[in-house]
Amino acid sequence: MQFVEFISTHAPILILAIPLICAFLTPLVSRISDKARNIFVTCAIALSLATAVLLALDIYANGARTYVFGATSPGIVLPSGMNLPIRIMYEVDGMSIFMVFISLIVALGASIYSWAATDKYTGKDRYYTLLLLMVVGMLGMELTGDIFNMFVFFEILSISSSALTAYYIEGDSAEGGLKYMLLSAIGGLFVLIAITLLYSQYNVLNMAALASSIQYTTLDIVALGILMTGFVMKCGAVPLHMVTPDAYTVSPANITAMLVTASQACLYALFRVSFTLFGKSIIENMTYGTVGIILIVIGVLSMFVGVTMALPQHDVKRLMAYHAVSQTGYMLLGVGVGLAVMGDSSQMDAFGYKAMEGGIFHIINHAMYKGLLFLTAGAMLYMTGTRDLNKMGGLGHKMPWTAGFFIIGALAISGVPPMNGFASKLLIYESVYQFSPLLSIIAMVVSILTLASFVKVFHSAFMGPQLSDYRNAKEVPKSMIVGMCVLAAVIVVFSLFPDWAVKTIVDPAVDALLNNAGYVHNVVGGA
């Protein structure tokens, strides 16, 4: 019992510390055997997930938690005599833990998948170290309550993910990795400049303390713009999406699935900045509409350009990458509508809350089905040795499991009832319709085009007669199927019980984003 209490007290850091320490143990463990290392890495992620569940139960019951590093006890936010926090601290609320679930579930599926998917390559100990570091980067961004710490983890995430994108130098992967790294580096530097702008005015880096003291001066507005653009670029929204398809195309399939969650970690950072950090000041200065409309415009552009660019692609992963861009647009649209009416409580109650519910529910749905789709694309690549849809055909005869998972993912992403994608899109359609009917109609058209392009993939890859090139194709190894199963199982659960999912994990996340005063109160007190 004492052990559970210990874990529960230190859960915010244990979620992060377990993958971090295991990342550096991985090269030592891999001296024993490959299998031991694979199991070790998966266990690390699973342990972290279990801790996250424990923490989530506590948070849903008792509200947000803070964890202060280096203090004599985790709860000492303000050391004696201080009225602003000086130590690095983690602040975990419903939104953070929601994103932690996404990252860890996808990482779990991807790590199991990579047991067999990487078996023809060498240098796997460093590969797994980087994979765990990537998980650490995402978790750090999502858990931290300190804006500079967020920048550090943002960079750890960029470095490890672009190193993994280019890890197996085949064809053009170095090009994709370099582009991703270059844009992330410059985006990160501008984020740092924005953080400096904030620090120079308020002498504090803690997000809650910053949020309580921000005056919305011209420098603050500049900082907000730079932060927003940086995170929008990393989450892959049009017109800054161009590096996203390039990197997603060339990376190994399980890494692509994790890149999706990496981009969502940046989406989380965007929401955190615009709702929590600047939430109070943009309401006071009545500019929530402007900020919200920026997000909506970017979201609608992403939806439309992403899906139309996906249609002519013949590289299966590039096609899916454009869909990732397009689906990011739904989240930006849903949450952007919420942001645009944030200061108006009547509109907020009428449709803003539902729109945010839809947008945030779509984040977890998208991570699961897009992860699953990328994993099936990896399975096709594993068997056929090509990403080119023009060369594929008839794989359904030999790969029934992959085909089945592909159907689940494709139906979910196209928003076909009864899949989970439909539930979150319905929330978005109905609430956005009250904000502006045109946006809702565009969202529906995009959904139809999504279905069209996945019909194209399904037809050209799985249907048709068996081709002579792939006469020897067979189902992919078991661990890859298990990895896909993890994500497919989550999709099925969310499809059958959307209300349970929304009430249990999505609503606390929405409340956490909107409850800006509570976030501040946890740290600074009073408020």
Added chain:
Amino acid sequence: MNAETILELIYAYTPFACVAALIILGLYCCIVRRNIIKIILGVSVIESGANLFLIAHGYRTGSVAPIYTLSPSDTNPLNYALPIPQALTLTSIVIGVAVAALMLSLAIHIYRKYGTLDVRKITKLKG
């Protein structure tokens, strides 16, 4: 406004002018130059600008280094330079080293595969 105030203003704003110059130079280098190595150098220049920006906030005129044991005995505690921006700058330098190392090693691989470092020719991924 006499000459002394103007001079003081110039002293106060010189670091920020340098920051702006470094960032603009770096961006210019990234956008106009075609060689990948030079683009990576441009990123490093922007990074120096960001670091200078951070560190410039930690200093005020006449302050001493924030080393407790080595400072003169009559130092006013308010007269120490701020240590936090220095720690932040160090962190950002570490990150910069890792980023530069990664990008340069990727550039080596690109040169092997494509036989060129010209970004206009490294466009297999497009459309």
Added chain:
Amino acid sequence: MDASLTLETGSGFWTPVLLLLGLVVCIVLVLIIRAFGEKSYKRGTEQTKPFLSGNAEGNKDAMHVRAGNIYWGFLEALKGYYTPTVGAHTGDVTDYLIWYIGVMAVVLGILLVGVLL
């Protein structure tokens, strides 16, 4: 948790289990109707071969409609949209940077103007 099977969506609701039940009913109906059909289908006979207006069936590999041919008409009709959009994605990393700086300038402009208004 007060979760139920029905998701309230603001102006409507959504119950996946009801839809699934409906689907099951439909499938049962289809199967029942199918059971009334002819039972003369035999595997491996002439019956199962594809019928192409009396022409011989071509090579299996050639019969598959490849991805490049799907939606050809759609793409051809929307050439005016696709040519510039695809062309904008040059693959040149400096262009990406220009986009980034440009969008940052626009966002900053909108935010700064938003305060003034």
Added chain:
Amino acid sequence: MVKADAVQGESSMRMSKIVRTIADVMFPFAMVFGIYVILHGHLTPGGGFQGGAATASALAMLLVAYGSIDILHRISEHKLTILECAGALIFAGTAAIGLFRTFFYNFLANTGSLFGTYPGYGPNGGDLNTGGVLPIMNIGVGLCVIAGLFAILVIMAYATTVKEPEEKGNGDETKGGH
């Protein structure tokens, strides 16, 4: 894994005898300086990363003088990886020991034991035996940075000497924390 054989241009990579001798002479001084910066990280400007970078640049001097092939005969990339991980584990492990209070808790400070004496009041030369867990973490980060940077340099130098494509290992040392 980088193999030190099957390489062309071995002789051309070594510098002249003058350069090698001067590198030999300067090497201990550079090493001592780097280690000084690491060990005094809690007293003077510097610390794990700066000292590690200085030490790695001493090693880089050898790399320039002798060429990557000679260096890879002496120390394998694998050993460097293990050293790097050991450094990172010292850092993270020390932080994790503090978990009986909080992560990163400085449990050694002011206890009188190793690195635990009180810092003297007023101006003084500084006592190495202070700082609690900070020196230990500095040593961990230092090890990590030395091994990581040196591995990157060796591999990049090696990669530019050989013509056939080979599998790469790249930088993953980004221990930040402020």
